[in-house]
Amino acid sequence: MTRSSTDFGQLARIVLLLPATVIVVVGYVLPSLVLAAMSFGIVPGTWSLSEATTSHYARLIGDVYYLRVVGYTLFLGIVVSVLTAILAFPVGYYLARSRSRLTSLYAVLTFTPLAVGMNMVTLGWMVILGKTGFINALLLQTGAIKDPLQLLYGWGAVIVAMVHVVFTFMVLPIEAVVRQIDPSLEKAARILGAGPIRTFLEVVLPLSLPGIAAGFLIVFLQVCGAFVLPLLLGGQGFTLMPIAIWEQITVSFDRPFAATLSVALILISIVVMLVQMRIMREKSLV
Amino acid sequence: MTTRRSVLKMLGAGGALAWGGGSLVHAQGNSVTITSLGGKWEQSIREHFIPLFKKRTGAEVRVVLGGPSQWSAQIEAQPNRPPLDAVDNSELLAIALKNKGLVVKLTPDKVPNLADTPDLFRKPFDDYGASYQYSTSALFHNREKIPQAPKTWAEFFERTAKGEFGRAVTLPDISYPWAPHIIWHFATALGGSVDNLDPAFDALKKIKPYVVKFWSTALEVERMVISKEVNIGYLWDGRIIAMMGDKNPTLAFNRPGPNSVVVLTPAQVVKGGNEKLAFEWVNTLLDPEPQLQYYKLINFTPTNRKVVIPDDMKATVMPLSDGVTPPYAELAKVTSRIVDRWNREIRG
Numbered sequence: 179m180t181r182s183s184t185d186f187g188q189l190a191r192i193v194l195l196l197p198a199t200v201i202v203v204v205g206y207v208l209p210s211l212v213l214a215a216m217s218f219g220i221v222p223g224t225w226s227l228s229e230a231t232t233s234h235y236a237r238l239i240g241d242v243y244y245l246r247v248v249g250y251t252l253f254l255g256i257v258v259s260v261l262t263a264i265l266a267f268p269v270g271y272y273l274a275r276s277r278s279r280l281t282s283l284y285a286v287l288t289f290t291p292l293a294v295g296m297n298m299v300t301l302g303w304m305v306i307l308g309k310t311g312f313i314n315a316l317l318l319q320t321g322a323i324k325d326p327l328q329l330l331y332g333w334g335a336v337i338v339a340m341v342h343v344v345f346t347f348m349v350l351p352i353e354a355v356v357r358q359i360d361p362s363l364e365k366a367a368r369i370l371g372a373g374p375i376r377t378f379l380e381v382v383l384p385l386s387l388p389g390i391a392a393g394f395l396i397v398f399l400q401v402c403g404a405f406v407l408p409l410l411l412g413g414q415g416f417t418l419m420p421i422a423i424w425e426q427i428t429v430s431f432d433r434p435f436a437a438t439l440s441v442a443l444i445l446i447s448i449v450v451m452l453v454q455m456r457i458m459r460e461k462s463l464v
Numbered sequence: 465m466t467t468r469r470s471v472l473k474m475l476g477a478g479g480a481l482a483w484g485g486g487s488l489v490h491a492q493g494n495s496v497t498i499t500s501l502g503g504k505w506e507q508s509i510r511e512h513f514i515p516l517f518k519k520r521t522g523a524e525v526r527v528v529l530g531g532p533s534q535w536s537a538q539i540e541a542q543p544n545r546p547p548l549d550a551v552d553n554s555e556l557l558a559i560a561l562k563n564k565g566l567v568v569k570l571t572p573d574k575v576p577n578l579a580d581t582p583d584l585f586r587k588p589f590d591d592y593g594a595s596y597q598y599s600t601s602a603l604f605h606n607r608e609k610i611p612q613a614p615k616t617w618a619e620f621f622e623r624t625a626k627g628e629f630g631r632a633v634t635l636p637d638i639s640y641p642w643a644p645h646i647i648w649h650f651a652t653a654l655g656g657s658v659d660n661l662d663p664a665f666d667a668l669k670k671i672k673p674y675v676v677k678f679w680s681t682a683l684e685v686e687r688m689v690i691s692k693e694v695n696i697g698y699l700w701d702g703r704i705i706a707m708m709g710d711k712n713p714t715l716a717f718n719r720p721g722p723n724s725v726v727v728l729t730p731a732q733v734v735k736g737g738n739e740k741l742a743f744e745w746v747n748t749l750l751d752p753e754p755q756l757q758y759y760k761l762i763n764f765t766p767t768n769r770k771v772v773i774p775d776d777m778k779a780t781v782m783p784l785s786d787g788v789t790p791p792y793a794e795l796a797k798v799t800s801r802i803v804d805r806w807n808r809e810i811r812g
Contacts, residue, residue: 305691308693410684414678425639427533429644431533431799
């Protein structure tokens, strides 16, 4: 290969990747840098470093309330991710293994939360869980309860609705990975005397871990960034980081502190991503 | 082969393109970029105000949906080439933009309808904004469950704290942009002031166990009323009136004493935008003819003195003498502390 053809190939690669690069730089890199600058008190426009301060970070770390907000956000992310993984695995396994004609229909049903969107799902759950909603109506009709239950505006409502919204994001990677597992491995385990539970625990589950991990990461990040659903379905004492950011911008007009909370949320996401990549890399080396 | 040098070249090219690629859309020539909330507000802007504006000016109108904090941030981000020409703002943000020199003073020669707009709707902003509508605080209640509504705010808090209404009460949350106004109002109605908000927070702490949800958007209230989650709560008069009638036959409202807080929507002309058309737009917002149509749709009271409210709607209009507005400058100074205090004492 000549030097000129190598240069041309390099140039072609640069040109073809340029649009995506522009989008990443404009849509993510530059705004993130501006956000980081704002979190240190630097005003966009003036960009004066003499205004830089770490006081906003000191406030975040030193205030029990905001540490609790961070804690609630991580807690919700973990709980929803674990629950979704448990519920989504059988569905993903079924979609990957089933030869039934109804598999396509089940696949479409699995995709409906994605198609409908978080806002509509939220409104739907407000109707279902309300005092005059489906669940209360059923319980009242059957005589199980005398007065309607308060099902909305708490952790339960948020977790249930959140699992519904992110369900597809867990099913898809699990299904993709399970498809790649040779079915004969399960058959071999059964032939050699392993029961279905042992086959699942010692053959299927370990081989499915990359899919579960990928789904876990996507779901965790989605949950940590969720705004509308926790705002509408959550109750008092239920502030998550996106809501706290919203309050700082729209009520306190404290954009630097809002930027600080945003940077903290981004850093948490990056750390979780790196931890997951490290764990999966170690697993693949074993 | 992909090398570090080729990746850096790519990022550099992308960054250069991005940097030189221009900024947010800037209105030019015979068009004006204005703002609107969504839903019925957008409907009214498009059906009632824009046609009159176009008839008078022949100019095109571009509507940017969103909210005051978003629009104010956009204006502050590009002060030399603002992406908006006119903005409907909240009171505190309107004053903030004025203090930063980002909006232009309205004068009767450029905005003739200003002369028919009472001082209450202009002077808090030194004429750097004028409100074309106002809403007032009110209590809605289910008249079957609560035949006798509280006549004062003090009575409301007292009866709620005793559990008379059960766990079926709703009030605004601190995440609602006008929450500081409301907390100030509660404080003053209970004997406090902008410097002494203790009466409001003490009252809120006492009634907290009976609050189903502190709402962040009016949509939540409407949902709670329809699904019978609440029997009494706080909302703006226009929103309550819109919910009443056949849809909610048991819904009633009143304005507890001693007064109601009045919330304004100051329309402002952005400095450096298409100021000529923006002045015309603000003048259209203050015009009595579309204001009356707006009122019939939204039920928020128009501000132009010349608007003739139909007789069948007059009963729900609050006389301005019964309304109060916060000392905005002082309120802006304590807003951060209000948020912090709410987080500790009400959410904690």
